[in-house]
Amino acid sequence: MSERKDITRRRVIKSGAAAAAAAGATPYFFTRAFADGHGYMNAPKGDTVTFGFNVPQTGAYADEGADELRAYEMAVEHINAGGGGMLDTFSSKALKGGVNGKTVKFVTGDTQTKSDAARASAKRMIENDGAIMITGGSSSGVAIAVQGLCQEAGVIFMSGLTHSNDTTGKDKRANGFRHFFNTEMTGAALGPVLNNNYGKDRKVYHLTADYTWGYSQEGSMIKYTQPYGWETVAAVKTPVGAGDFSQFITPVLSSGADTLVLNHYGKDMVNSLTQAVQFGLRDKQVNGKDFTIVVPLYSRLMAQGAGANVKGIFGSTNWHWSLQDEGSKAFVKAFGTKYGFPPSQAAHTTYCQALLYADACQRAGTFKPSEVGAALEGFKFDGLGNGPTEYRAEDHQCFKDVLVVKGKENPTSKFDVLEVVEVTPRAKVEYAPSLLGGELGPYNNG
Numbered sequence: 001m002s003e004r005k006d007i008t009r010r011r012v013i014k015s016g017a018a019a020a021a022a023a024g025a026t027p028y029f030f031t032r033a034f035a036d037g038h039g040y041m042n043a044p045k046g047d048t049v050t051f052g053f054n055v056p057q058t059g060a061y062a063d064e065g066a067d068e069l070r071a072y073e074m075a076v077e078h079i080n081a082g083g084g085g086m087l088d089t090f091s092s093k094a095l096k097g098g099v100n101g102k103t104v105k106f107v108t109g110d111t112q113t114k115s116d117a118a119r120a121s122a123k124r125m126i127e128n129d130g131a132i133m134i135t136g137g138s139s140s141g142v143a144i145a146v147q148g149l150c151q152e153a154g155v156i157f158m159s160g161l162t163h164s165n166d167t168t169g170k171d172k173r174a175n176g177f178r179h180f181f182n183t184e185m186t187g188a189a190l191g192p193v194l195n196n197n198y199g200k201d202r203k204v205y206h207l208t209a210d211y212t213w214g215y216s217q218e219g220s221m222i223k224y225t226q227p228y229g230w231e232t233v234a235a236v237k238t239p240v241g242a243g244d245f246s247q248f249i250t251p252v253l254s255s256g257a258d259t260l261v262l263n264h265y266g267k268d269m270v271n272s273l274t275q276a277v278q279f280g281l282r283d284k285q286v287n288g289k290d291f292t293i294v295v296p297l298y299s300r301l302m303a304q305g306a307g308a309n310v311k312g313i314f315g316s317t318n319w320h321w322s323l324q325d326e327g328s329k330a331f332v333k334a335f336g337t338k339y340g341f342p343p344s345q346a347a348h349t350t351y352c353q354a355l356l357y358a359d360a361c362q363r364a365g366t367f368k369p370s371e372v373g374a375a376l377e378g379f380k381f382d383g384l385g386n387g388p389t390e391y392r393a394e395d396h397q398c399f400k401d402v403l404v405v406k407g408k409e410n411p412t413s414k415f416d417v418l419e420v421v422e423v424t425p426r427a428k429v430e431y432a433p434s435l436l437g438g439e440l441g442p443y444n445n446g
Contacts (some may be wrong), residue, residue, distance in 0.1 A: 053135060086351070
């Protein structure tokens, strides 16, 4: 037995109450316990196993949620068929049809981009539907809340679109795994590109979504632009789902700032960017510089929603449908054939999470969380659209190359709105496991 797997096994605990205490969580008192003496929550009976897909079907991030559900449905089809899409290019060849001899079925929930609603829907899927794993979400606040609940319940959480450092930092949990990148990686990749394009000594105004992701994104952008003399003149928090951002944009005009960083996502980013352009910010000169707007975290859905307003604006993304590696091409082809348009990074992330979980269960020969976790920790793979990737054992964070993108000046279609301007190597965005704090703690099997 390897030292890493031995450490993994020694981190296992079996008491749900003890797991909650270790995580500092408020107990939810799950009513389903060990199944048939297998020693873990919701051990599947019969010839099926149930995955729980918990996504925003309403609210400011609903567009991402809809694409996530499309990808999850396709992932289940490919897992049950033993092929299709990126399952054909995935470096692991463990999945041959179903998982551990069982057909995958799924149930869904609506997070509403609200932590309480997300916890309630996840709890329902675990208790009432027998979900063996929960995955999804398009908000770091939701992801952290549901990750804590899954830790307490004794099921694996494969997080969806969560970008805050805290998810695999101070709020990391043994039962949680993240394929998406984080704000630390965005800052490290984006900072040098912004300096090369806009120069040093800028005056920066931050508008920041008022929850964990916004704080994390703002902090990382400040950290990685300060060395170039970028000075923060204001950092203003804005509510998620505000709709009208004019009251927050008006003060920018008289602030002396020559740069606006929109730490917003989903429809909030579409609305705030559109309104900033309507206020004429992109046409202004301040401090002898052309006024600049930065959107640190992009998705194709957001860029498409903002239309021409994104032209020339830099940001980062976890994946983009224009990539030409074999995995990306296979995914785009399969998704486009099924749905008639290219997938977003949200779709890509959640598709990967479903495949990676199923593959880990197959390689482990069980659905028991501690054994599945052992199969994921330190797992190195390729063929899922981001090049060589590793689930780091110390914090359950995936490390891979990061894409810097900008709004395309001359799009050829309504989907062709972003272009990749730099692929930042993993080595330039990786950091020490201790940097973001937190403790994984022990696994909980239920």
